Amino acid sequence: MIPDVSRPAAGGLLDGLGIPEPEQAAYRRMLALSRTTVAGLAADLGVGEERAARLLAALHGHGLVHRHDDPPGDWSAAAPDVAVEALLLRREAELLRTRGRVAELMRAYRRGHEPHAADLVDVVTGQDAIAGLWRRLQEAARHNLLMFDKPPHIVRADTAVERELLDRGVRIRVVYEAGSVNAPGRLAEIRDAVAAGEQARMLPELPCKLALVDDRWALLPATTGAELTGAVLVRASTLLDALGAMFAAYWHRGVRVADTWSPADPAAERRMELLTLLSAGFTDDSIARQLGVSPRTVQRWVREVMDSLGARTRFQAGIQAARAGLL
Known part of the structure; x- marks a missing residue:
């Protein structure tokens, strides 16, 4: 019985290659014939010659049939072990190329479903730009200012700015690395800040410079090194939460700088x-x-x-x- 090419059959042998069932039916029929013509294939399949010609053209595009010049107009099927294997190799190459584009597709997906990275992180370069950003962040502080004080420093601590923040009710907590306190008289400056209301602790070493302003921003160096030339501004995100947790861990380990002194003794x-x-x-x-x-x-x-x-x-x-x- 000749298959009905007007209705696709389930489970075609070449479905995995993306070949429609009507074309598969035509190829299977031609495998049983040494040669045929457009008219002969049309008669075998029970379709019009125009339809048969389109099926042969499609099969020829897949490399599954050959057209003969002698006599002209004859067609024959290509051997499956060669023709189908070639199709498989092309299909595998296409799948590999598609797999390589998954990352590109994911970037498009994230752009539509997640906040853009530029909304979460900014990179600022140049010491003047970093100092200006730090001043603006201090001015914007409303509740908490948390800091890791670690060399290098691009601007000297401004006690007037800190006192203004404390007067506004901003809670300031600072963990000082030992290297930050080495300069003569620096400990006395820290004591004055503590007397004004700053809470201070010290540790031998800190992982990086860091400033956390409320639950809104964090500022830290872009790279490690002896000279601070780039800084990263982090906005509200899981990264900001992680930086806050890191500050808390080091704060609890720090040695408290006492806020009670006895100048008379x-x-x-x-x-x-x-x-x-x-x-x-x-x-x-x-x-x-x-x-x-x-x-x-x-x-x-x-x-x-x-x-x-x-x-x-x-x-x-x-x-x-x-x-x-x-x-």
Whole structure:
């Protein structure tokens, strides 16, 4: 029985190659014939000659039939092991090219379904531009300003700006890296800021410079290095949430810079400074530079503090000081 090419059959042998069932039926019929003509194929399939000619042209385009010149007008089927294999190879190449375009399609999809990256992150280059952006962020702060203070610095801390923020009710919390406090007199500046209302802690090392303004922005260096030439502004996103969680983790590990001092008791003040610097990981030489004394004097003071706290090591001294509420 000749297949009805007007209705597609389920499960054609060449469906996987994208060949319509009418063309498959014509090819299967031609496989049983050594040669045929347009008229002969039309009669075998029960279709008009115009329809048969279109089927042969389509099969010829797939490489499944050949047209003969002698006698002219004869057609024959190509051997399946060669013709179908060639179609398979072309199909595989097309699928590989399509797979390579999935990433392009996904970019188009994300543009329509997700916030654009430019809406979440900006890159600012040049020290003047970074300093200007930092000033604008400080002016925009309403509730919280959280910072990792780590070298390098492109502008010196402005105590007037900080006091204005504190007067507006902005809560300021800063974790200082030991390297940020090495300059003589820097610890005294931090003490003044703490006295004005800043909450400060210190650690030997921080992962990066960072500023978080409310729950709206974060500013951090674009790259690591000795010179700050580029910065990244992050807006509200999961990345901003992650940076906030990182700040909280380091804040809880930091050594508190005390907000109660006794100017009338220089020995108590010196003891507090010494304990703070020791617990933050400062070396004797760094402490000496900070306090304006010799390393030998620092060593003597450290021994006195350790003896008074009953500590055998600097680490134990820090723990004992924290337990005693001295830090």
